[in-house]
Amino acid sequence: MKRYALRQLVQLTVVVVGISILSFAILHVIGDPVLLLLPQNAGKEEYERYHKLLGLDKPVYVQYWKFASRALQGDFGKSWYTDTPAFKLVIDRMPPTLYLTTAGLVAALLIALPLGILAALKRHSFVDNLCTMLAVAGQAMPIFWLGIMLIIIFAVRLKALPASGYGTWQHFLMPAFTLGAFLAPITMRLVRSGVIEIMNMDYIRTARAKGFGERKVVVKHAFRNACIPVITVLGLQFGQLLGGAIVTETVFAWPGVATLTVDSIRNQDFPVVQCAVVLLALIIVSVNFLVDIVVGLIDPRIRVA
Amino acid sequence: MRRTLTLASTLLVLLALGWLTPADAQTKEDTLVYALQSDVDTWDPPNSVLREAIILGYHVFDHLAARDLKTRRVGPSLATSWKTIDDTTWEVKLRQGVKFHDGSPFTAKDVKASFERVLDPAKKMTARGNHAKIKSVEIVDDHTVRFKTDGPYPLFVERMTALVIHSEKVLREKPHEWVQENPIGTGPYKLVRWNRKQEHLLVRNDDYWGAKPTFKHVRIRIIPEQATQIAELISGGVDIIKAVPPDQMDVIDKSGQARTATSPILRTALLQLDQAARGGPNPFTDKRVRQAANLAVDADAIIKHVLNGLGDRTATAVNPMAFGWDPNLKPYKQDIDRAKKLLAEAGYPNGLDITFHTGPPVVEPAIQQTNDAIVADMAKAGFRVKQNYIGDNTVLVARIKEGKGGPMFNWSWGYYSVFDADAILYDVFKCGEAYAYYCNRELDDLIHAGRSTLDQKKRAETYVKAQKLLFDDAAYLYKWGLRGVWGISNRVEYQAPADEVDRMFLVTPRKK
Secondary structure, three states, X not given: OHHHHHHHHHHHHHHHHHHHHHHHHHHHHOOOHHHHHOOOOOOHHHHHHHHHHOOOOOOHHHHHHHHHHHHHOOOOOEOOOOOOEHHHHHHHHHHHHHHHHHHXXXXXXXXXXXXXXXXXXXXXXXXXXXXXXXXXXHHHOOHHHHHHHHHHXXXXXXXXXXXXXXXXXXXXXHHHHXXXXXXXXXXXXXXXXXXXXXXXXXXXXXXXXXXXOHHHHHHHHHXXXXXHHHHHHHHHHHHHHHHHHHHHHHHOOOOOHHHHHHHXXXXXXXXXXXXXXXXXXXXXXXXXXXHHHHHHHHOHHHHHO | OHHHHHHHHHHHXXXXXXXXXXXXXXXXXXXXXXXXXXXXXXXXXXXXXXHHHHHHHHHHOOEOEEEOOOOOOEEEOOEEEEEEEEOOEEEEEEOOOOEOOXXXXXXXXXXXXXXXXXXXXXXXXXXXXXXXXXXXXXXXXXOEEEEEEOOOOOOHHHHHHHOEOOOHHHHHHOOHHHHHHOOOOOOOEEEEEEEOOOEEEEEEOOOOOOOOOOOOEEEEEEOOOHHHHHHHHHOOOOOEEOOXXXXXXXXHHOOOOEEEEXXXXXXXXXXXXXXXXXXXXXXXXXXXXHHHHHHHOOHHHHHHHOOOOOEEEOOOOOOOOOEOOOOOOOOOOOOHHHHHHHHHHOOOOOOEEEEEEEOOOOOOOOHHHHHHHHHHHHHHHOEEEEEEEOOXXXXXXXXXXXXXXXXXXXXXXXXXXXXXXXXXXXXXXXXXXXXXXXXXXXXXXXXXXHHOOOOHHHHHHHHHHHHHHHHHOOOOEEEEEEEEEEEEEOOEEOOOOOOOOOOHHHOEEOOO
C-alpha cells in the first residue's frame, strides 16, 4: 500500500509541475503583458521600465523559476485590477466553491445511489424506464435553465427559499440540487450497470445460497463492489463539477472562485487567473489522488497491479 | 450503507459549521436591498472607472455639490455657495458643523487634500482627467477655498459633483491600500462590511448633516445574472434593481410585487460614420452619403415599435438634458426618395456596400434589434450593409479608440455624467480625439469658444450654432437619447434618477 501511495504521489507531483508550467505560459501566449498593462499613449521609456520591473528581460527559465518558487510560498503577485494579492483574492473565494461542489456531490449521490440500485434491481420494469428517462432529462437540461426554473418555482411562486445569495442552509438547497442534477445521471447509470453486472456474479449466488436476505446481499455484497467504478468516475468528474460551478455560481449569485476566475479572464487579470488555475488544479489532482487511495483500500487487486 | 450515511452526515455537519455566519442585527423592515450586476474594484471612487463606484461613493461620501434630481440643476452639498472672483478663480464657501465618520470635523483642509490627491500625476488616479483644468486649491479660511483654473472653466460647477471629499487626516495617516477598502466620508451611510463580489452592508450615519435616510441599513448585493435579479425582486429578496431589459418589464409589472419606472438618462446613442477617414477612404467622407443615411432611417418608428417608446429622438448627438441643447432643431425625417437622389448625385446610382461594426447590449438596450431595423431601412435607399458583430464591448471600444472602427459603427456616450454639450462635442466630434471620427475645423472653433467663457448665455448661443452645423453636415447617423429602466419593489417609493446614480438614502417606505 505504501509503495502504491508513493507512486501516486510522484505522479501527482509531475502533474502539478506541468500545470504550473502551463499557467506560467498563459502570460506569454497572450502576447506582451507590458502592452496590456500600460495605457496606450505610454512612451518607450515607460515600456522598458515595466519590462524590467516584471522581470521580462531575463531568460524564460529564470522567469519560470522565479514564478514557481514564489508560487510555492503562495505569492502569485498582485491583482492587476484590484491591487490586492492574487492569493488572498482566490483563497477568500475558495470556501464557497468547495462547499458548493461538496454539497453538489452529496446531492448527486443522494439522487443517484437509490435510483441506480432500484433501476438495477427492477431491470426493464416501469421503474427502470422512469429512472432512465430522468437520467436523460437530467443530462439534457442545461444547468442554467434548471437553476432559473428552480428559482421561479421555489423562490418566486412558493416563496419557500431565497432566490440567490449565500449564508444560510436555505441558500444551499437550490444550487446544490442544480449541480447535483448535473452529475447524478452519469453516476446513476454507473451504479445501475455495476449492480446489474455484480448481481450475476458467483459470490452473489453464494451469498444467496448461504441464506442471506436480499437486502443484505445487495447492500453488503453487491453495492460495495459496484462502488469502485463510481468512486473513480466521481473523482474524474470533480473537474467537470467545478466547470458546472461557474454557471451555478452565476445564476445564484454565489461568491465563489469559479466566477472570480471567469471575471479575471475577462479583465485580463493574469496573476489571479494563474493563481486560481494552479490552486484549482491542485485540488482536482488531490481529489483524484485521494480517490486512487480509497479505491486501493477498497479493492486490494488495484494496489498490487 | 451505514458508512456512507456516516460519511454524508459528517460532511453535512462540517458544511454547516462553515456556513454559519454571525446573525446580523438587522430586520427586513429597516433594511433596504439594492442589487448590482457587478461589484466595484475599490471603495475609492476617484480611483475607479466604474459607475458602480460612483453610485457607492454617493452613499458614504459627499461631494462639494450635488444634482437636484427634480430640477436636474447642480445645488449645494458640502459647498454652500460659490462664485467667480475672476475668469480663472472660483471661490467656494463650505458647510460648517459637518463631521467625518471617524468624528473629525470637515474643513477646507479636506477639500484641498482631496483635490490635490486626484490632481497629483504620481498618484495615477483614474479621475484625474476630469479635474485637470484645476491648477491649484488655496485655503482662505477654515470654511472657504479658492480654485485657480487653467483658463476659464465653465464646467467647474458640474464637476464639483464628480469628486468625493476624503478626510485629510485619513489621506495623511493611512496607506493607499487601506483607503481602497475603508471609506471614511461624511455621507449619509457608513460602510459596515464588504464581502467582495457578494455584498456590501451600510448602516445609517446618525450624525449626518443633511436629511437622514429612512432605512437604517442598506444591503447592496452583487447578482450577476439579470434573470436572478428579477426573480429576487418579485420574490421580495431585493427592493431595487436597475438596467431591466425592456422585454422583461411586463414580468415585473404583472407580478403584483414590484413595478418598473423609466427615466431619460444622460446618454445618446448614434452610429458613427468615418467622415475623418481614420480607416482610410470610404463613402462617408462625402456629405451627401451621410445625409442619405440619416434620411433613410425612420428612427421614430424604431423607438416606438422596437424600443417600446424607451428613447427620445435627438436632432444631433446633444442630449435634451444637457446644457446647450437646441429645442428648435428638428431631427431628420425619413425620405427614401431624397436619400436615393443624394446617393445618385454622390456617384452611387446603384447603391453601395458598407461594413457596420456592431456591439453587444452592454449600455444600449435591444441594440441588435434596432441595428437590424436600421440596416433594413438603409437598404431601402440603396445601402447594402453587412453587419460585423463584435461580442466583447472592451474589444470594440479598444478598436474604435485606435481608429479601427470602420466606416460605420455603434456608439453611445454617457457624458461622464456632466450635463453639458461640451461633454460630448469635445470627445466625440473634435478633430483628433480618440473617439471622434469627425473632423471639421469650423466646429472645433465653436467647441473651443464654448469652453473658453464663463458666460452661459454666450455658451448656449455657441452650442446652437454647433448643433446646426452638425445637423446640416450630418456628421454621424443620429439616433436617440436612451432611457433607463428600474425595477422597484412595491414596499418602497423611489424616483428613477436621470444621472444614473442610484441614491438609496432617498428611498422611503411606501404608504399603504
